[in-house]
Amino acid sequence: MYLTKALLLIVLCFPVVLVYGQDTTTSDGLLLAARKAAFDEKDYSQARSYLNKALTISPGYADVRIFLGRIYTWTGVHDSAKACFEYVLSGKPDDEDAAVAYADLEYWESKYEDALRICDNGLRYHSGSPALLLRKAKILNSMRRFSAADSAVSQVLFADRGNSEARRLADRIRELSARNRVGVSYDLVCFDRQFNDPWHLAGIEYGRSTGLGTVTGRINYANRFKDNGVQYELEAYPHISRTFYSYAEAAYSGNVGVFPHWRAGFSLYANLPASFEGEAGVRYLKFSGPSTWIYTAYLGKYYKSWLFGGRVYITPGTYVQVTSLSYTLSARYYFGGADDYLGGSVNYGISPDDRYNVVQLDSKTRLTSYSTGLTFKKKVTRMNVLSASASWLNQEYLPKTNGNQYQIGVAWQHRF
Amino acid sequence: MKILIAEDEAILLRTIELRLKKDGHETIVCVDGREALAKIEEQDPDLIIADIMMPFASGLEIVGAAKRREIKIPVVVLSAMEQESVVLEAFQLGADDYITKPFSLEELSVRVKRFALGQPPRNS
Numbered sequence: 001m002y003l004t005k006a007l008l009l010i011v012l013c014f015p016v017v018l019v020y021g022q023d024t025t026t027s028d029g030l031l032l033a034a035r036k037a038a039f040d041e042k043d044y045s046q047a048r049s050y051l052n053k054a055l056t057i058s059p060g061y062a063d064v065r066i067f068l069g070r071i072y073t074w075t076g077v078h079d080s081a082k083a084c085f086e087y088v089l090s091g092k093p094d095d096e097d098a099a100v101a102y103a104d105l106e107y108w109e110s111k112y113e114d115a116l117r118i119c120d121n122g123l124r125y126h127s128g129s130p131a132l133l134l135r136k137a138k139i140l141n142s143m144r145r146f147s148a149a150d151s152a153v154s155q156v157l158f159a160d161r162g163n164s165e166a167r168r169l170a171d172r173i174r175e176l177s178a179r180n181r182v183g184v185s186y187d188l189v190c191f192d193r194q195f196n197d198p199w200h201l202a203g204i205e206y207g208r209s210t211g212l213g214t215v216t217g218r219i220n221y222a223n224r225f226k227d228n229g230v231q232y233e234l235e236a237y238p239h240i241s242r243t244f245y246s247y248a249e250a251a252y253s254g255n256v257g258v259f260p261h262w263r264a265g266f267s268l269y270a271n272l273p274a275s276f277e278g279e280a281g282v283r284y285l286k287f288s289g290p291s292t293w294i295y296t297a298y299l300g301k302y303y304k305s306w307l308f309g310g311r312v313y314i315t316p317g318t319y320v321q322v323t324s325l326s327y328t329l330s331a332r333y334y335f336g337g338a339d340d341y342l343g344g345s346v347n348y349g350i351s352p353d354d355r356y357n358v359v360q361l362d363s364k365t366r367l368t369s370y371s372t373g374l375t376f377k378k379k380v381t382r383m384n385v386l387s388a389s390a391s392w393l394n395q396e397y398l399p400k401t402n403g404n405q406y407q408i409g410v411a412w413q414h415r416f
Numbered sequence: 417m418k419i420l421i422a423e424d425e426a427i428l429l430r431t432i433e434l435r436l437k438k439d440g441h442e443t444i445v446c447v448d449g450r451e452a453l454a455k456i457e458e459q460d461p462d463l464i465i466a467d468i469m470m471p472f473a474s475g476l477e478i479v480g481a482a483k484r485r486e487i488k489i490p491v492v493v494l495s496a497m498e499q500e501s502v503v504l505e506a507f508q509l510g511a512d513d514y515i516t517k518p519f520s521l522e523e524l525s526v527r528v529k530r531f532a533l534g535q536p537p538r539n540s
Binding site: 194195196224225256257258287288289359360362363367397398399400401 | 424425426427428429430431434447448469470471518519520521
């Protein structure tokens with residue numbers, strides 16, 4: 001009985017010791033409680049209250065003050081946030097977390113010069129800090145100082161090839177840094193049975209980064225079945241928001257059979273959380289007969305130095321053909337920057353985005369085909385990128401009649 | 417034999433052409449019905465292989481043109497599975513044989529051989 005009363009007294013005397021299992025009597029406990037309130041419950045007011053209480057216990061506890069500054073940043077109380085970060089940095093100029101948080105605040109407020117100064121101060125003490133270098137690259141990219149931004153993000157990728165955020169930033173910087181690019185490509189496709197003569201495909205392109213996104217014009221030449229053909233193509237990647245961007249393409253050729261008469265496409269891309277990316281789109285093909293609409297969906301995931309992807313194409317059935325599906329699984333290993341990778345894919349069916357084989361979709365019947373391919377891309381100098389590809393396709397081009405097809409290709413791109 | 421092939425699916429057209437050339441025939445290729453009608457007059461083929469559904473002029477028109485000539489030209493009609501009624505119409509116009517897509521090159525080769533030997537076709 002006495003024991004029960006004693007326990008009851010302890011509980012009543014220390015009502016604030018445990019809040020939802022948190023220790024709120026020490027600054028460490030209050031910091032943990034604040035993190036839980038902020039991240040799990042999105043209760044920033046409660047988090048701020050815990051952190052202010054922690055600072056009354058330990059006024060010099062930098063992590064607590066930095067987190068309080070973060071809370072002020074997220075809730076739009078920028079002056080108070082700034083005061084927190086400056087307080088920490090005045091006592092401890094080499095505090096990396098404070099520099100990162102302060103740089104974020106100034107960056108989000110579009111005060112790029114201030115944000116850059118804070119990053120540079122932090123980098124004076126932590127020259128290889130990926131967090132600071134990544135912020136610096138973002139800031140420089142926003143200031144359109146692309147060369148310096150590229151240098152900063154390259155340092156992050158050099159130290160950590162698997163940093164997917166840095167990889168995506170490097171891609172964006174690359175797109176924006178060189179406003180113009182020209183390229184040439186050549187591909188040779190040989191057959192063991194289906195045709196006697198190989199196919200020759202060549203292309204020249206000019207692309208330009210605009211405020212809306214990248215636009216590319218391309219002229220493609222092909223020689224198939226000893227017939228020559230030319231295709232005119234326009235492609236664009238308009239930006240919609242930080243999360244979404246799109247792809248739009250249209251191509252025309254008067255040489256049906258060598259190329260489709262019309263080819264067009266539209267896709268919506270999304271940069272998803274956890275380094276995922278998704279796409280949903282439609283493709284249009286018109287040869288000499290009725291036109292075809294093909295729907296596509298893609299899901300990709302950046303993991304360390306890899307990009308894995310899966311794609312499906314769906315061609316709805318019509319009165320002359322059943323619904324057909326084709327699939328692609330791909331993997332890409334980055335061994336350097338955004339232009340340095342080795343990629344591979346395995347495919348079932350023929351894709352409308354396959355420039356070599358799209359003409360094989362000019363058929364009322366869909367027969368089985370399997371293919372696999374490799375692509376190697378390498379930035380050889382700052383503004384020059386070389387790539388090489390090879391693929392093999394086994395196709396049932398007529399019932400119970402299979403043939404092999406071999407492709408090799410090279411391409412060069414110069415940016416300026 | 418001199419064989420005119422009229423087929424708007426470029427890949428199938430070239431696949432048939434290659435096989436018939438390998439079998440020792442001379443080939444004339446046409447990607448639409450209008451071109452086929454013109455080449456029938458110009459080239460005077462020994463056999464016509466024509467797809468039923470083609471731009472500008474259908475396979476039926478080609479059958480009609482081949483059978484209106486003084487020396488009638490045998491015609492093999494290529495059809496999709498769902499075009500049975502059109503095939504019947506082609507036979508009423510005088511088509512000599514038909515093959516349903518997708519078909520094997522062996523089957524086509526054997527059927528063409530029958531015409532080369534002057535044997536009557538046996539429909540599938």
